[in-house]
Amino acid sequence: MPVPDLAHSVRPLTQDPRSAAIFCDIDGTLAPIVEHPSQARVPTQVAERLRDLAHRYARVACVSGRRAVDARGLVSVDGIDYAGLHGAEILRAGEDRPQLAPSVAEWEGRVRDFTATCDNPTLHALQVRVEDKGPIVAFHWRDVPDEEGAHAFLRSLAQRASEAGFATHWGRKVLEIRPPVEISKAQAVRDMVLETRPKVALYGGDDATDLDAFAALDALVAEGHLDDAVRVGVRSAEGPEEIVRRADLVVDGVEGFAEVLEQLAKSS
Template sequence: MEAILKDPAGAVIGLDFDGTLSPIVADPAAARIHPEAPAVLAELGGHVGAVAIVTGRPVVTALELGPGLADVPGLVILGHYGFERWEDGRISAPPPPHGVLQAEAELQLLLGSLGVKGATIEDKGRAVAVHTRRSPDPEGTLAALREPLAALADKHGLVVEPGRLVLELRPPGMDKGHALGLFLAERAARSVMFVGDDLGDLAAFDAVKNSGLPGVTVCSGSAEVTALAERADIVVDGPDGVVALLRELASAYGRS
């Protein structure tokens, strides 16, 4: 934190979206960014070298669920775990992987054959996710789906990304840690903070530790996932706590 405060131009602030900047809700399509987050990020972006949102969401979805993000100076959004990139109003990305389309076409039939109730499928373009939050037994349904979804992913050359009552099938070769590491090298960062809440953010925590830079990891705490809190340097109380921490950091820059 001392390095981040003393040399803001060399600092990269990385953040997850769902559960970090946006509260977790039963319907992923109904998620919305914390109402105070865009203004705080805009203030922070005026001081630090870069603010990067690293999310499993498609870039377009993150922008739709985060009104005001497009106005944050210097913001970069790395969507689909880094397969997509939004910067200066433009999106760059490789073609969608064929395996995702094939897996999604088989998912509804698979869920029906397993007799799963309440599980919902989210089309993420370059990935497909199965949520169990609306199931009568969310944890039990998630456990019952792990093996069948792993087999389906393997069949189509995909990997399974576990999360908070969700299993996501996505292409291999990229994760939040790899995306963050590449971004730090690109920006010649001299310090880094990463804030996350879910299992997919562990790779980003590893990237902070492995970067060799002065770095701090922050967990947006919840009762659903404890693995990040055990690894984090700082634990805050959900998106409210994240926004409060970022506001404190921005204010510290303003006082210096």
């Protein structure tokens, strides 16, 4: 079903694509949420549309909790940028290796050492999946036999991590142990906007970490770095209600965001 007033909502970008930037999340925005991250797929039509937009807009980038190289492998579009690990690293179009923030890199070994101590029989019995993302380690409990028990176990693990000096972040049925330094999609979006200097920017996302990117756009407009911004909230059953409340445009699921991309392609 077409989104009402979609063309009007994205008009600030489509009227002058060369002065506009497009940023978006991947999982839950471009690709449906699945039981295991490795099973995620970005529809071919969506990837093709991103490839087209990269030729027409000032900048197109995916901002993901995945590692940047994994994000690029999932989306399969070489002509755009990828900010990985929630903004801790960036892989620019045409480059082979991502750039990791030095403040994050120096904690990588300590995060791995701590999370290695969490590998115990209880974790295995609960079938919690551990994802090593370098300086960030994620614990997934989606669709495990005892989700309530797994969540309770991970709450205790998060407390231990905090007491040990690490940062913790909760997402959609995932706990991340992170370095205790600033890591956010807000910083990634801010850096890319200040580097490219578009007049208008759009960000689309579905989860709590995407609210940070919304806040970055708010600040960039308030500071005069952007003339306008469009925040697209991708509504889902598991997503935070604040995504809908803070969005300028709300769409339903990945199909709804695909319609946004299609409309962005209809530039003047």
